[in-house]
Amino acid sequence: ATEKISVSDLSFYYSENRALTDISLSIPERCVTAFIGPSGCGKSTFLRCLNRMNDMIEGTRVEGKILLEGQDIYSSRTDIVTLRKRIGMVFQKSTPFPKSIFDNVSFGPKIAGIRKKKDLFEIVERSLQRSALWDEVKDRLSESALNLSGGQQQRLCIARALANDPDILLMDEPASALDPASTARIEDLIFELKEQYTIVIVTHNMQQAARVSDQAAFFYQGLLIESGATEELFTNP
Numbered sequence: 642a643t644e645k646i647s648v649s650d651l652s653f654y655y656s657e658n659r660a661l662t663d664i665s666l667s668i669p670e671r672c673v674t675a676f677i678g679p680s681g682c683g684k685s686t687f688l689r690c691l692n693r694m695n696d697m698i699e700g701t702r703v704e705g706k707i708l709l710e711g712q713d714i715y716s717s718r719t720d721i722v723t724l725r726k727r728i729g730m731v732f733q734k735s736t737p738f739p740k741s742i743f744d745n746v747s748f749g750p751k752i753a754g755i756r757k758k759k760d761l762f763e764i765v766e767r768s769l770q771r772s773a774l775w776d777e778v779k780d781r782l783s784e785s786a787l788n789l790s791g792g793q794q795q796r797l798c799i800a801r802a803l804a805n806d807p808d809i810l811l812m813d814e815p816a817s818a819l820d821p822a823s824t825a826r827i828e829d830l831i832f833e834l835k836e837q838y839t840i841v842i843v844t845h846n847m848q849q850a851a852r853v854s855d856q857a858a859f860f861y862q863g864l865l866i867e868s869g870a871t872e873e874l875f876t877n878p
Protein backbone atom coordinates (compact mmCIF):
# COMPACT_ATOMS: atom_id res chain seq x y z
CA ALA A 642 0.00 0.00 0.00
CA THR A 643 1.02 3.61 -0.54
CA GLU A 644 2.74 5.26 2.40
CA LYS A 645 0.59 7.92 4.08
CA ILE A 646 2.69 8.90 7.07
CA SER A 647 6.41 8.44 7.51
CA VAL A 648 7.88 8.72 10.99
CA SER A 649 11.65 8.84 11.34
CA ASP A 650 13.77 8.97 14.50
CA LEU A 651 10.97 10.52 16.53
CA SER A 652 11.73 11.25 20.18
CA PHE A 653 9.33 13.06 22.49
CA TYR A 654 10.00 14.67 25.85
CA TYR A 655 7.65 15.89 28.58
CA SER A 656 10.13 18.31 30.15
CA GLU A 657 13.05 16.08 31.17
CA ASN A 658 11.06 12.86 30.87
CA ARG A 659 11.56 11.12 27.52
CA ALA A 660 8.35 9.31 26.58
CA LEU A 661 9.40 8.14 23.09
CA THR A 662 12.86 7.20 21.83
CA ASP A 663 13.93 7.10 18.16
CA ILE A 664 10.69 5.81 16.68
CA SER A 665 10.65 5.06 12.95
CA LEU A 666 7.52 3.71 11.31
CA SER A 667 5.77 3.82 7.96
CA ILE A 668 1.97 4.08 8.11
CA PRO A 669 0.22 2.88 4.93
CA GLU A 670 -2.84 4.49 3.39
CA ARG A 671 -6.30 2.92 3.81
CA CYS A 672 -5.07 0.38 6.33
CA VAL A 673 -5.49 -0.02 10.06
CA THR A 674 -2.29 0.33 12.06
CA ALA A 675 -2.51 -0.72 15.73
CA PHE A 676 -0.24 0.60 18.49
CA ILE A 677 0.02 -2.04 21.19
CA GLY A 678 1.73 -2.17 24.57
CA PRO A 679 1.27 -1.86 28.33
CA SER A 680 -0.02 1.26 30.06
CA GLY A 681 2.55 4.05 30.08
CA CYS A 682 4.63 2.75 27.15
CA GLY A 683 3.97 5.83 25.02
CA LYS A 684 1.14 4.74 22.69
CA SER A 685 -1.08 7.78 23.32
CA THR A 686 1.89 10.10 23.23
CA PHE A 687 2.83 8.77 19.79
CA LEU A 688 -0.76 9.05 18.54
CA ARG A 689 -0.91 12.66 19.71
CA CYS A 690 2.36 13.45 17.96
CA LEU A 691 0.64 12.53 14.68
CA ASN A 692 -1.83 15.44 14.87
CA ARG A 693 0.36 17.77 16.94
CA MET A 694 -1.81 17.63 20.02
CA ASN A 695 1.26 16.92 22.14
CA ASP A 696 3.63 19.73 21.37
CA MET A 697 0.90 22.18 22.44
CA ILE A 698 1.68 21.14 26.04
CA GLU A 699 4.16 23.49 27.68
CA GLY A 700 7.67 22.10 28.22
CA THR A 701 7.41 19.36 25.60
CA ARG A 702 10.01 18.79 22.91
CA VAL A 703 9.93 16.84 19.66
CA GLU A 704 12.93 15.47 17.77
CA GLY A 705 12.89 13.69 14.42
CA LYS A 706 10.41 13.92 11.60
CA ILE A 707 6.82 13.09 10.76
CA LEU A 708 5.93 13.42 7.09
CA LEU A 709 2.32 13.41 5.96
CA GLU A 710 2.26 12.75 2.22
CA GLY A 711 5.84 14.00 2.17
CA GLN A 712 5.14 17.24 4.10
CA ASP A 713 6.83 17.77 7.45
CA ILE A 714 3.96 18.39 9.89
CA TYR A 715 6.37 19.99 12.39
CA SER A 716 7.52 22.56 9.86
CA SER A 717 6.78 26.17 10.83
CA ARG A 718 4.73 26.42 7.63
CA THR A 719 2.23 23.80 8.76
CA ASP A 720 -1.24 25.21 9.38
CA ILE A 721 -2.41 23.38 12.49
CA VAL A 722 -6.10 24.06 11.85
CA THR A 723 -5.90 22.46 8.40
CA LEU A 724 -3.88 19.57 9.81
CA ARG A 725 -6.51 18.89 12.51
CA LYS A 726 -9.29 18.88 9.91
CA ARG A 727 -7.46 16.24 7.92
CA ILE A 728 -6.89 14.13 11.00
CA GLY A 729 -9.99 13.13 12.96
CA MET A 730 -9.53 11.96 16.52
CA VAL A 731 -11.66 9.73 18.74
CA PHE A 732 -10.91 9.03 22.39
CA GLN A 733 -11.67 6.23 24.81
CA LYS A 734 -14.38 8.28 26.43
CA SER A 735 -15.38 10.71 23.75
CA THR A 736 -18.39 12.53 25.12
CA PRO A 737 -20.87 14.31 22.91
CA PHE A 738 -21.64 17.96 23.61
CA PRO A 739 -24.85 18.41 25.66
CA LYS A 740 -26.68 19.39 22.50
CA SER A 741 -28.76 17.67 19.86
CA ILE A 742 -27.45 14.82 17.75
CA PHE A 743 -27.65 17.12 14.71
CA ASP A 744 -25.71 19.91 16.43
CA ASN A 745 -22.96 17.51 17.51
CA VAL A 746 -22.26 16.31 13.99
CA SER A 747 -22.72 19.70 12.28
CA PHE A 748 -20.45 21.50 14.75
CA GLY A 749 -17.21 21.17 12.72
CA PRO A 750 -18.74 22.02 9.33
CA LYS A 751 -20.42 25.10 10.88
CA ILE A 752 -17.08 26.29 12.24
CA ALA A 753 -15.66 25.71 8.76
CA GLY A 754 -18.22 28.17 7.41
CA ILE A 755 -20.96 25.94 6.02
CA ARG A 756 -24.24 27.73 6.78
CA LYS A 757 -27.03 26.33 4.60
CA LYS A 758 -29.26 23.95 6.50
CA LYS A 759 -29.52 21.68 3.45
CA ASP A 760 -25.73 21.37 3.12
CA LEU A 761 -25.34 20.73 6.84
CA PHE A 762 -28.08 18.10 6.73
CA GLU A 763 -26.32 16.30 3.90
CA ILE A 764 -23.06 16.20 5.84
CA VAL A 765 -24.83 15.02 9.00
CA GLU A 766 -26.63 12.25 7.13
CA ARG A 767 -23.50 11.08 5.31
CA SER A 768 -21.36 11.13 8.45
CA LEU A 769 -23.94 9.22 10.48
CA GLN A 770 -24.29 6.68 7.70
CA ARG A 771 -20.53 6.17 7.60
CA SER A 772 -20.43 5.68 11.35
CA ALA A 773 -23.30 3.15 11.12
CA LEU A 774 -25.59 5.21 13.34
CA TRP A 775 -27.99 6.76 10.84
CA ASP A 776 -30.71 4.11 10.99
CA GLU A 777 -30.84 4.33 14.78
CA VAL A 778 -31.03 8.13 15.02
CA LYS A 779 -32.54 9.47 11.79
CA ASP A 780 -35.90 10.13 13.48
CA ARG A 781 -34.41 11.74 16.56
CA LEU A 782 -31.80 14.18 15.24
CA SER A 783 -33.07 16.99 17.46
CA GLU A 784 -32.93 14.87 20.61
CA SER A 785 -30.09 15.40 23.07
CA ALA A 786 -27.02 13.33 22.20
CA LEU A 787 -26.75 12.47 25.88
CA ASN A 788 -29.84 10.23 25.55
CA LEU A 789 -27.82 7.82 23.42
CA SER A 790 -26.23 4.67 24.84
CA GLY A 791 -22.46 4.53 25.42
CA GLY A 792 -21.86 2.64 22.17
CA GLN A 793 -24.07 5.02 20.21
CA GLN A 794 -22.29 8.02 21.75
CA GLN A 795 -18.97 6.57 20.61
CA ARG A 796 -20.28 6.17 17.05
CA LEU A 797 -21.66 9.71 17.24
CA CYS A 798 -18.19 10.97 18.13
CA ILE A 799 -16.82 9.06 15.14
CA ALA A 800 -19.48 10.77 12.98
CA ARG A 801 -18.45 14.12 14.45
CA ALA A 802 -14.86 13.44 13.40
CA LEU A 803 -15.92 12.26 9.91
CA ALA A 804 -18.03 15.41 9.37
CA ASN A 805 -14.82 17.43 9.00
CA ASP A 806 -13.96 15.26 5.99
CA PRO A 807 -10.62 13.95 7.27
CA ASP A 808 -8.50 11.37 5.48
CA ILE A 809 -6.91 10.03 8.65
CA LEU A 810 -8.61 8.77 11.82
CA LEU A 811 -6.73 8.43 15.09
CA MET A 812 -8.50 6.30 17.70
CA ASP A 813 -7.26 6.08 21.26
CA GLU A 814 -8.76 2.96 22.89
CA PRO A 815 -12.05 3.62 21.08
CA ALA A 816 -13.82 0.57 22.50
CA SER A 817 -12.27 -0.04 25.88
CA ALA A 818 -15.07 1.67 27.83
CA LEU A 819 -17.80 -0.31 26.01
CA ASP A 820 -19.66 -3.58 26.54
CA PRO A 821 -18.79 -6.54 24.25
CA ALA A 822 -21.68 -5.97 21.80
CA SER A 823 -20.82 -2.29 21.35
CA THR A 824 -17.14 -3.17 21.05
CA ALA A 825 -17.93 -5.61 18.24
CA ARG A 826 -19.89 -2.89 16.42
CA ILE A 827 -16.99 -0.47 16.68
CA GLU A 828 -14.59 -3.15 15.40
CA ASP A 829 -16.87 -3.88 12.42
CA LEU A 830 -17.07 -0.18 11.76
CA ILE A 831 -13.28 0.23 11.80
CA PHE A 832 -13.09 -2.57 9.27
CA GLU A 833 -15.49 -0.72 6.95
CA LEU A 834 -13.94 2.70 7.44
CA LYS A 835 -10.49 1.59 6.35
CA GLU A 836 -11.72 1.42 2.74
CA GLN A 837 -11.80 5.19 2.84
CA TYR A 838 -9.57 6.33 5.68
CA THR A 839 -6.10 5.73 7.03
CA ILE A 840 -6.68 4.55 10.58
CA VAL A 841 -4.37 4.36 13.59
CA ILE A 842 -5.78 2.71 16.68
CA VAL A 843 -4.25 2.54 20.15
CA THR A 844 -5.19 -0.54 22.12
CA HIS A 845 -3.83 -2.63 24.94
CA ASN A 846 -6.02 -5.50 23.76
CA MET A 847 -4.04 -7.98 21.63
CA GLN A 848 -7.11 -9.84 20.39
CA GLN A 849 -8.65 -6.60 19.25
CA ALA A 850 -5.44 -5.61 17.45
CA ALA A 851 -5.34 -9.02 15.76
CA ARG A 852 -8.97 -8.64 14.68
CA VAL A 853 -8.94 -5.12 13.29
CA SER A 854 -5.43 -4.23 12.18
CA ASP A 855 -3.37 -4.79 9.04
CA GLN A 856 -0.16 -3.60 10.63
CA ALA A 857 0.84 -3.67 14.28
CA ALA A 858 3.52 -1.83 16.25
CA PHE A 859 4.54 -3.02 19.74
CA PHE A 860 5.81 -0.46 22.23
CA TYR A 861 7.65 -0.92 25.49
CA GLN A 862 8.92 1.92 27.67
CA GLY A 863 8.92 4.42 24.84
CA LEU A 864 10.64 2.11 22.36
CA LEU A 865 9.13 0.57 19.25
CA ILE A 866 10.21 -3.01 19.79
CA GLU A 867 8.56 -4.70 16.83
CA SER A 868 6.35 -3.84 13.89
CA GLY A 869 5.03 -5.56 10.81
CA ALA A 870 2.05 -7.13 9.11
CA THR A 871 -0.51 -8.27 11.69
CA GLU A 872 -0.94 -11.59 9.90
CA GLU A 873 2.73 -12.45 10.35
CA LEU A 874 3.18 -11.01 13.84
CA PHE A 875 0.18 -12.85 15.22
CA THR A 876 0.70 -16.24 13.61
CA ASN A 877 4.45 -16.76 14.09
CA PRO A 878 5.59 -17.81 17.55
Ligand code: ADP
Binds near residue numbers: 680681685
Ligand atom coordinates in the same frame (compact mmCIF):
# COMPACT_ATOMS: atom_id res chain seq x y z
P1 ADP B 1 -3.49 5.79 29.76
O1 ADP B 1 -2.48 4.92 30.44
O2 ADP B 1 -4.83 5.15 29.62
O3 ADP B 1 -2.97 6.42 28.49
P2 ADP B 1 -2.94 7.69 31.84
O4 ADP B 1 -3.65 7.41 33.10
O5 ADP B 1 -1.50 7.34 31.65
O6 ADP B 1 -3.82 7.03 30.70
O7 ADP B 1 -3.08 9.23 31.48
C1 ADP B 1 -4.31 9.92 31.58
C2 ADP B 1 -4.05 11.39 31.27
O8 ADP B 1 -3.06 11.93 32.17
C3 ADP B 1 -3.51 11.63 29.88
O9 ADP B 1 -4.12 12.81 29.36
C4 ADP B 1 -2.03 11.84 30.05
O10 ADP B 1 -1.52 12.71 29.05
C5 ADP B 1 -1.96 12.46 31.42
N1 ADP B 1 -0.72 12.05 32.10
C6 ADP B 1 -0.20 10.82 32.18
N2 ADP B 1 0.96 10.82 32.86
C7 ADP B 1 1.17 12.11 33.22
C8 ADP B 1 2.20 12.77 33.94
N3 ADP B 1 3.27 12.11 34.41
N4 ADP B 1 2.08 14.09 34.15
C9 ADP B 1 1.02 14.75 33.66
N5 ADP B 1 0.02 14.20 32.97
C10 ADP B 1 0.09 12.90 32.76
Ligand code: ADP
Binds near residue numbers: 655680681683686698
Ligand atom coordinates in the same frame (compact mmCIF):
# COMPACT_ATOMS: atom_id res chain seq x y z
P1 ADP C 1 0.22 4.86 27.06
O1 ADP C 1 -0.69 5.55 26.12
O2 ADP C 1 0.98 3.75 26.41
O3 ADP C 1 -0.46 4.42 28.31
P2 ADP C 1 1.34 7.49 27.48
O4 ADP C 1 1.71 7.98 26.15
O5 ADP C 1 0.05 7.97 28.08
O6 ADP C 1 1.36 5.89 27.47
O7 ADP C 1 2.49 7.81 28.50
C1 ADP C 1 3.87 7.61 28.20
C2 ADP C 1 4.70 8.23 29.29
O8 ADP C 1 4.57 9.66 29.23
C3 ADP C 1 4.29 7.84 30.72
O9 ADP C 1 5.46 7.78 31.48
C4 ADP C 1 3.41 8.99 31.16
O10 ADP C 1 3.43 9.17 32.55
C5 ADP C 1 4.06 10.16 30.45
N1 ADP C 1 3.06 11.23 30.16
C6 ADP C 1 1.94 11.09 29.43
N2 ADP C 1 1.27 12.26 29.33
C7 ADP C 1 2.00 13.15 30.02
C8 ADP C 1 1.85 14.55 30.29
N3 ADP C 1 0.79 15.24 29.84
N4 ADP C 1 2.80 15.13 31.04
C9 ADP C 1 3.87 14.45 31.50
N5 ADP C 1 4.08 13.15 31.27
C10 ADP C 1 3.16 12.50 30.54
